Amino acid sequence: MKKICLLVLVLMQLLRVNAQSDSVYMFAYFKNNGQDGLHLAYSNDGFTWSALKNDSSILYPTVAKDKLMRDPCIIRGADGLFHMVWTVSWNDKGIGYASSKDLINWSEQKFIPVMMQEDSARNCWAPEITYDAKRKQYMIYWATTIAGKYKADPKVENGYNHRMYSVLTKDFKTFSKTKLLYDKGFNVIDATIIPDGKQLVMFLKDETREPVQKNIKIATSKKMNKGYSDASAPITGNYWAEGPTTLKINGTWIVYFDKYRDHKYGAVQSTDLKNWTDVSDKLVMPKGIRHGTIFTISRKEFELLPK
Template sequence: MRYGLWIVALLFLSSCSKEVYLFTSFHEPATDGLRYLYSYDGYNWKGIDGTFLKPEIGVQKVMRDPSIAVGPDGIYHLVWTTSWRGDKGFGYASSTDLIHWSEQKMINVMQHEPETVNVWAPEVFYDKESQQFIIIWASAIPFRFPKGTEEENNNHRMYYTLTRDFKTFSEARLFLDPGFSVIDAVIVPREKEDYVLVLKDNTRANRNLKVAFSKELTSGYAGVSAPFSGNLTEGPSVVKIKDNWLIYYDAYGEKRYAAYKTSDFRTFKEVSAEISIPEGHKHGTIFKSSEKVLRGLKSKANEKN
């Protein structure tokens, strides 16, 4: 009898520690709040019913582009876009279980730039090497950069801030100026090699996805590539599956979610036919969690129903 109980206990502990992929999400018009998708293989995704954090801050009080990174202490840190225009920062909250969240705060990273039009699509990453978090985002500051083909209010560049505790933040600095309007950039660390930046060229003639590379976390992303996606694509999210990376993105011109696979970020193969994404899913980030956390999310969703 005791042997049987040990087997049950071991099976339970194994299921609790089993890894699962989670994908943050939102649905238009972005007023309902944070949603999740989950997957065991990184290709086939299912939605979890309901929302788990309703936006309460910002001019428009929306939650767009939710991004989550997990710290070494197991705490989940969430940042998001709070308004299309008018805010000088992004939203922030933290959680230990992805259900119960801290008080929502506005992190006013661009307050020192009064002409800032917007703060879009903040992406948070934990950098193991420097043991700190970096948050990058896109902002337009009229007449700050050569105009090119974009209107001044749409001439974006990428900025960043660093933090270890989400209480104090470094002064916002320019992260990327590729010579054109850029948004929706995500950092992909390649261990002991370099950092890859997947970005959207937001100029009207292009509006497609490209990559750049750097040996440094916060600068040096040179040699922006030719586009690897078609036009009217945005919101890349990257996850490593075995020896390849999957780049999920919103092919909004075709009203579908799609994906490319790459082993080196130089050659890309479209694998959209191999993935499944629930209808209505919009731009988020992918991170690993546990079966225990997933069970908690599903249980909470069932309570709401």
């Protein structure tokens, strides 16, 4: 009986290892000003990341006047496609969108005019996508400053005072009306929302310039498109951080972020979303990597990508 139990345990461990090794973590990011488009890196453990295609562009931007591809966000949709949104310009009222079956061949790039109804909208930065499996719909969300809507702090860079806005879609062709998603009375950008059991977890950047914040915080909600809590205490340290993205590996959250003043990446980890440990010294990242997002693909899909 003991031998049988031992054999079962060994088989279970082997199955667990095989299941884990079948997945590859992918990091979609940009470099410089985003003028050359999408870059991809991969990792097997979440800490050592290697650029694909000799760190050259996977997809060049074609939409909007500035033709940039900053802050790319890629998720795998319920339809099996990879859906991507990105920042097309420093000052525009829409975002970019494209889809792909294999991360190599992409659909025609489209401009989604999410803030055209706001005459005083100054920008649409760092869009992301989260999927609601229960309602079978996607939420796209981003940061915008609407001049005059919120009191501008003269000490904030260029008078920006962002809030998070969102639209809903089932097919990336028709969209709901744009709605305010997150406003807790402070300048907020770079939100990323992750389903976690019965709640959704929003990692966000508090962009407050004085008294200086420039850090990553957390808010939660029971519903994807409303009801988020006040922001938590900072989970990052005494440095300026932006562009959070996250993985959950074996019950441990890892939140990655751009230490943009230090020109390097950082990471913190937690098992309870309350107590955080800095693990930045474990990271190995491609040179010049900027704000991006992490997603997962199969080993089979990975083997087809250009190395």
